[in-house]
Amino acid sequence: MTEIESLDQEREKRAFDIPEIRRDFPILQELTNGKPSVYLDSTASSLRPEQVVGSMLDYYHKCNANIHRGVYRWSEEATFKYERAHGKVKWFLNARSHKEIIFTRNTTESINLVAHTWGRANIKEGDEIVSTVMEHHSNIVPWQMLAQEKGAKVRYIKVNEEGKLDLSNIDEIINKKTKLVAVTHMSNVLGTINPVAELAKKAHAVGALILVDAAQSVPHLPVDVQALDIDFLAFSGHKMCGPTGIGVLWARRHLLEAMPPFLTGGDMIRSVTLEGSTWNDLPWKFEAGTPAIAEGIGLGAAVDYLASFGMDKIRAHEIEITRYALGQLREVPDLHIYGPRKAEERGGVVAFNLGEVHPHDLATMLDRDGIAVRAGHHCAQPLHDFLDLPATTRASFYIYNTLEEVDKLVESLYRIRKVFKLA
């Protein structure tokens, strides 16, 4: 454990140079339908640089073994790499201890973990859980299920016309019946960045806890769990240049100590007898069975990759490209953009509609031009119902996207307008 505690963050520092960054992603050389690939769907899943892929291959090629048990070389190396990945994530979030970093499969599993363990033990009949209409289903459904089971109630903060949370009656919504506020840090549809620190204060003032869905925020801006003063945070590796199949739950240590385990079996125990079992230390108490070892190591490599540029530079690039995109898109007739007007107030995710053109048709036409966007409701049906939209098309930007790619998107939209005979 001392390896992790004393981890020195001497990282290779790199300039934020997009052409150089793009060379780390050989997949960008692939053609789509005979055209250069323009990947504008990082909000769904990001691309992964060679450094991350390489770290996983290194595990498979050089120290492939199960972790925590073996006394032979490969197992020790694998264990060291896997545990060090926890330390890297701890550093990345500015958490107090690696004991607060639990590796899961993804954001959804992290949130479910809290719902099933902390939730079941603490939510009672008549309690209230506060969510918002802009949440991803993963931060709605577990709370609905829990509330149903316990006879509790879920309340939803609404959004205003700019796609920001309507906090006008927040002191009525977060009240002494509230036990948990579950809110997204950044909307995966509107790009809205929510004031989670402020909501944390409101929650704590009434004795409630706050869980933050950071699936979109951790990959795109600096997140400091101590500064935000929150209680639970969930995110996924695959949205931050890491592999699929790995996610993180961060939570305050005393909460994790008190929570019963989630999945039980091997690795999360200290001793097992026929009469009963005792639990392992944190974070292993919540990591049952053989984990996704290569993926955990890959997540550590992803942290290193992003940290080599610095999250502030990554955020600055995103504001620039989003500002440019919003400006260009606003020129396209019949194009309606959702979410905050200013790039500084939102992440690099832009949901829009082009006249009456169905998002599926739009996305199909863009695909023919080699451009990848997403169409549908993006796992946010309540938000689309609330905004009275059947569906939206969504383009999102990340570290490897360029202004030229925005131009390509806009060019295609003009062409598509002609095909659909929009005036």
Added chain:
Amino acid sequence: MAEARDDLDMEYVLELAHNFDVELKNHRVEDPTIELEDSNPLCGDKFKLQLRVNSEGVVEDVGFTGRGCAISRASAYVLSDLIKGHKVGEVKDITSAQIIEELGIEINSAVRLKCASLALRTTRKGLVLAGHVAEEDEDEDEE
């Protein structure tokens, strides 16, 4: 040039979708014998099917009201053409592949395949519910 041809393909689909808008979208069937609503919740396509089947088992009138993407509307239009005036027994033999061929475009995405087959799935369900055909295991892997 591939690009131009792709646009032409899509233009035909759009033409069919436009025909849907003109002829079917607001067409209410009188005295329907079958009514069923179905949707692709994942993308917001939603159709209400109305069929009037006469005593001889012939489909006299078809109505698809609702909203959807161009592909789902075009295929609903194509389908309505294929079943109007035909016996219910023939309707159940219509395949997604047939409809997609009528659309004249290549559909490579599983997601868009669902759009293209929504009208047909709804119709089949309606016929099963009304007892006109026996329930069959839906062939998910139908090419």
